[in-house]
Amino acid sequence: MKNEAITPRDEDFAKWYTDVVRAAKLADYTSVKGCIAIEPNGYAIWEKIQSIMDAKFKELGHVNVQMPFLIPESLFNQEKELIEGFAPELLWATEAGERKLEERCAIRSTSETLFCDYYKKHITSYKDLPKLYNQWCNVFRYEKETRPFLRSREFLWQEGHTVHATAEEAEWETKRMMDVYKWFNHEILAIPSITGKKTEKEKFAGAEYTLTNEDLMYNGVCLQDGTSHYFGQKFSKAYDVKFTNKDNKDEYAYYTTWGKTTRAIAAIIMVHADDYGLVLPPRIAPKQVVIIPIGKDNEKVDELCNKYQEELTKTGIDCYVDNSEKSPGFKFAEAEVNGIPVRIEVGARDLEKNIITVARRDTREKMEVEVSTDIVTYTKELLETIQKDMYDRAVERRDKLTFEAHNLEDMEKILNTQPGFIHAMWCGDEACETRIKEIKGCKSRCIVEDGEKIDDKCVCCGKEAKYHVIWGIQY
RNA sequence: CGGGAAGUAGCACAGCUUGGUAGUGCACUAGUUUUGGGAACUAGGGGUCGCAGGUUCAAAUCCUGUCUUCCCGACCA
Numbered sequence: 001m002k003n004e005a006i007t008p009r010d011e012d013f014a015k016w017y018t019d020v021v022r023a024a025k026l027a028d029y030t031s032v033k034g035c036i037a038i039e040p041n042g043y044a045i046w047e048k049i050q051s052i053m054d055a056k057f058k059e060l061g062h063v064n065v066q067m068p069f070l071i072p073e074s075l076f077n078q079e080k081e082l083i084e085g086f087a088p089e090l091l092w093a094t095e096a097g098e099r100k101l102e103e104r105c106a107i108r109s110t111s112e113t114l115f116c117d118y119y120k121k122h123i124t125s126y127k128d129l130p131k132l133y134n135q136w137c138n139v140f141r142y143e144k145e146t147r148p149f150l151r152s153r154e155f156l157w158q159e160g161h162t163v164h165a166t167a168e169e170a171e172w173e174t175k176r177m178m179d180v181y182k183w184f185n186h187e188i189l190a191i192p193s194i195t196g197k198k199t200e201k202e203k204f205a206g207a208e209y210t211l212t213n214e215d216l217m218y219n220g221v222c223l224q225d226g227t228s229h230y231f232g233q234k235f236s237k238a239y240d241v242k243f244t245n246k247d248n249k250d251e252y253a254y255y256t257t258w259g260k261t262t263r264a265i266a267a268i269i270m271v272h273a274d275d276y277g278l279v280l281p282p283r284i285a286p287k288q289v290v291i292i293p294i295g296k297d298n299e300k301v302d303e304l305c306n307k308y309q310e311e312l313t314k315t316g317i318d319c320y321v322d323n324s325e326k327s328p329g330f331k332f333a334e335a336e337v338n339g340i341p342v343r344i345e346v347g348a349r350d351l352e353k354n355i356i357t358v359a360r361r362d363t364r365e366k367m368e369v370e371v372s373t374d375i376v377t378y379t380k381e382l383l384e385t386i387q388k389d390m391y392d393r394a395v396e397r398r399d400k401l402t403f404e405a406h407n408l409e410d411m412e413k414i415l416n417t418q419p420g421f422i423h424a425m426w427c428g429d430e431a432c433e434t435r436i437k438e439i440k441g442c443k444s445r446c447i448v449e450d451g452e453k454i455d456d457k458c459v460c461c462g463k464e465a466k467y468h469v470i471w472g473i474q475y
Numbered sequence: 476c477g478g479g480a481a482g483u484a485g486c487a488c489a490g491c492u493u494g495g496u497a498g499u500g501c502a503c504u505a506g507u508u509u510u511g512g513g514a515a516c517u518a519g520g521g522g523u524c525g526c527a528g529g530u531u532c533a534a535a536u537c538c539u540g541u542c543u544u545c546c547c548g549a550c551c552a
Contacts, residue, residue, distance in 0.1 A: 005486090014546070022486095033543065088550065110552095143551060144476065146544095151551070224552060261552050294511055329512040336512090347511055357511080441548085474551090 006337075008275050013219045018148065020269055023337045024278040027148045034146035034153030038262070041338060042149075044286035045265055046156060050136060052188055052284075053158065053260065056180055062132040062160060067114040069137075070105035075113045079238040082112060085205020089141040107140045112206075112231075112257060115161040116239035123243045123253060129165040130173070134158055149266035150223075150475055157261035163241060163253040167232060170254035174230040177258040178211040181226035189264065190281040190391040191215050191271050192398050193225065194421065194470065196446030201433050208232040213260075214445045214470070216398045217270040220419040222445050222472035225267050228258035266475075271394055272362075278339030279362055281390050282383040288342060289319035289379060290335045294328045295348030304346050304356070308375050315376050317383070336361060341386050342379060362386050362393075405459050408436075411471070415440045419473045423448075425465035427458035435460050436471065445470045 005023050007015040021027055026042030038046065054064070070093060076083050090106045108114070119131060136158045143153050160177060164170040178195055185193040193215045203210040204227065213226035233252040236242070245251045272279040282288050291308050293301045305321045312319045322331045328345070335343050345357040351371065359366045360382065369378060401420030405411040414422055419440070426432060426444070436442055436459075451468025458465045 012546095018545080029544070139552090141551070144549080145546095145551095155552075157552075227552075259552075263552055296510060327510050327512090327514055329510085329514080331513085332511090333513045345511075349511065 006275060006277060009218065009273075016275075017150070017266075017270060020273045020278055021148045024339060026265065026278070029148075032154075034143055036148045036152055036154075038156075041286075042265060045268070045280070045284060046262055048284050048286050049260075049264055050158070053180075053184060054136070056184070057134055057158075057160070060132075060176070060180070062134045062162075065133050065135050066137065067108075067111050067118070067135055069108055070101070071108050071111075071113050073104045073106065075117055076106055079113070079206055079235060081206035081234075086110070086141075089143070091140055091142050108137075109139050109141045110257075110259075111135065111137075111139075111159055112161065112235055112255075113239070115257075116235050116241055116255070119161075119163050119236075119241045119253065120239055123163065123241060126165040126243055126245050126251075129163060129243060129253065130169065131163045132160075132173075133162065134160040147266075149262055149269070151263075155262050157259050159257060159259045162256045163236070164256070165243065165245065165251075165253070167254050170232070170256050171230055174211060174228045174256045174258070177256070178213065178226075178228040181213045181228070181258070181260055184260075185213060185215065185225065185264075185267075186391070188281070188283045189268055189271075190283075190387060190394055191225075191267055192391065192395045194446070194448075196448050196451075196470065198227075198446060199430075199433060199444045199467075199469070201430050202444055204229045206231065206234055208234065212446050214421075214472075215267045215271065216401055216421055216472075217267070217475070218397065219270070220401045220473070221270075222421065222474045223263070223267055223270070224445075224474065225264055226258075226260040229256060231255040231257070272390060273339065276364065277337030279390070280339040280341060282341040282387045285318070285339065285341050287318050287320060287338075287340050288383055289317055289344060290331075290340045290342075291319060291321045291344045291346060292328060292331045292335070293321065293323065293346050294350075298348045300351055301346050301348055304351070304371070308344060308346070311376050312379060315380070317376075317379060332359075336364075342382055344375075344379075358382070360386055362390050404454055405471075406455055408439075408460060411436065411442065411459060412439050415442055415473065421445070422471040423451075423454060424459035424469060424471060425453070425455045425457065426467045426469045427461055427463045428466040429458075429461065429463075432458055432460035440473055442471050442473055445472050445474070 006019040009016040024041055025039050027036040027038050030037050086109050089109055093105050093107055094101055138154055138156050140154050143151055146152050162173050182195050185191040193213045195213050198210040198212050207229040209230050211228040212224055215223045215225045217223055235255045236252040241253045242250050243253055289312060291305050293305045295301050309319055309321050341361050343359040350356055354371045355368045357366055358369050403414045403420055403422045405422050405424040433444055448468045455465055
């Protein structure tokens with residue numbers, strides 16, 4: 001049954017996206033521009049993202065803290081590049097009625113300033129290092145065009161802020177956290193992201209360098225989804241974060257930050273969802289299985305539903321029985337639009353033949369299963385299969401939308417027909433980046449680490465090429 | 476912030492040109508019958524027409540301003 005509330009994906013991708021968000025009840029608009037109400041279905045996904053990532057952070061030795069929501073202007077001003085980079089997005093709070101703040105404060109857009117201010121007081125010796133802190137919070141950036149999850153003014157994220165005694169260790173941390181994001185996207189979200197280093201033009205304001213995680217959406221548009229920054233001593237010099245090293249000398253600390261946001265939910269939608277609604281990879285689905293009874297007041301049906309629910313829950317599978325008064329057809333459609341990976345239909349008619357029906361959301365395939373089958377093993381295997389198949393399909397689509405450009409004409413042709421990840425060589429000159437941006441706003445996504453040499457010459461100016469870069473149109 | 480479109484019941488829309496009792500479908504509530512892909516019938520409830528001014532005897536309708544949402548740019552996770 002085609003969902004009429006959802007605009008077909010190939011007809012209007014932007015409209016399809018917001019239709020899926022609304023139909024799956026992930027978020028709704030509020031009377032505050034750019035600030036969404038994340039609804040239970042959407043927040044449950046975020047909670048699952050949090051729980052998996054948080055467990056990973058803790059496993060790696062990070063601890064959670066919470067910093068203030070307001071940042072004094074004087075503190076912000078200590079780092080020139082940061083304030084310049086963020087100035088257009090900052091919202092300043094000064095007073096509310098007759099109550100005035102002691103100092104003009106920015107609503108936090110990112111918390112480097114506050115962490116540095118804190119670390120400055122708490123680090124004296126190399127023995128205090130490293131500090132591996134993370135915070136889960138909301139931030140506010142004054143965005144002009146907003147869309148649910150994809151780009152909102154207020155959004156939720158985690159920001160890790162670590163300080164180290166040596167550059168090597170800090171760089172290792174930067175890389176290691178990028179690997180965590182990559183692992184998370186590949187293994188949990190079934191999104192085959194690519195990672196690499198941002199160019200000078202695209203890096204975070206004030207960073208020595210920025211590592212990035214880039215996803216490719218169904219329509220070939222790129223999405224930055226997770227970054228890890230190496231600041232070297234830049235911030236610690238600006239904020240005076242010093243420690244005494246082993247040689248009894250003062251040294252500025254080495255600083256890293258890394259973050260991932262609710263935008264990941266946008267990525268899940270734009271990579272996996274279809275014309276029937278949301279499709280959730282089993283490992284991130286808050287509810288992995290829905291059991292739908294068919295046939296009213298049928299003892300056998302109810303009994304089997306409850307038995308399945310109990311057995312599946314016991315093995316750690318998130319499932320529930322849909323006992324609402326709705327018709328079976330309604331329940332099917334609702335489970336589908338909400339993206340629940342597996343649907344078990346227990347019907348009176350089927351039971352006479354000693355079977356049940358199992359449907360997988362990703363392919364919408366229905367299977368008849370003998371009642372005697374061990375439902376736990378069957379479901380576990382099916383969930384794993386779905387996870388793997390979703391990943392494989394995403395890889396296939398990404399590869400289909402991956403191109404090589406050897407000159408500007410190639411680039412233009414690709415961008416005008418079907419955008420995607422465009423591999424091309426670059427001389428390293430910012431002028432060439434600017435020139436390429438003139439083509440449909442195409443930007444460098446990342447420099448491929450250890451990327452193979454496609455050409456000797458820069459795709460733009462023809463001079464000697466230094467870097468293998470992936471280019472694309474971004475959200 | 477530039478260019479375009481739209482705001483009327485929870486949702487989708489009609490009514491506006493030519494001012495005169497607030498409409499339709501879905502959803503909602505109650506009851507009955509139903510249940511294998513968004514059930515049927517009957518009876519109900521719900522709207523200061525985005526907001527603020529103005530014109531008028533009278534404004535959803537005309538005028539001005541403003542806010543929000545969507546699309547296309549510029550900016551960004």
